[in-house]
Amino acid sequence: MTAESLFAECIIPGCKQPVTDELTPCQTCRTIFGPMLHEADRPPSYTAADLAERDAGTAAA
Numbered sequence: 001m002t003a004e005s006l007f008a009e010c011i012i013p014g015c016k017q018p019v020t021d022e023l024t025p026c027q028t029c030r031t032i033f034g035p036m037l038h039e040a041d042r043p044p045s046y047t048a049a050d051l052a053e054r055d056a057g058t059a060a061a
């Protein structure tokens with residue numbers, strides 16, 4: 001197991017809170033966004049790498 005997998009970041013853009021399971025929101029975001037967040041009963045159509053690519057442009061701006 002790598003440190004990266006141990007400390008995956010929250011899925012919410014701009015949030016850097018560590019989460020135990022990648023592609024999930026952290027507890028803070030669950031509290032803030034509550035009803036707007038929905039658990040999907042299917043595998044996500046994206047991966048952590050996809051999200052990193054998506055966020056790279058925003059982070060660079």
Ligand SMILES: [Zn+2]
Nearest residue numbers: 010015026029
């Ligand atoms: Zn978060």
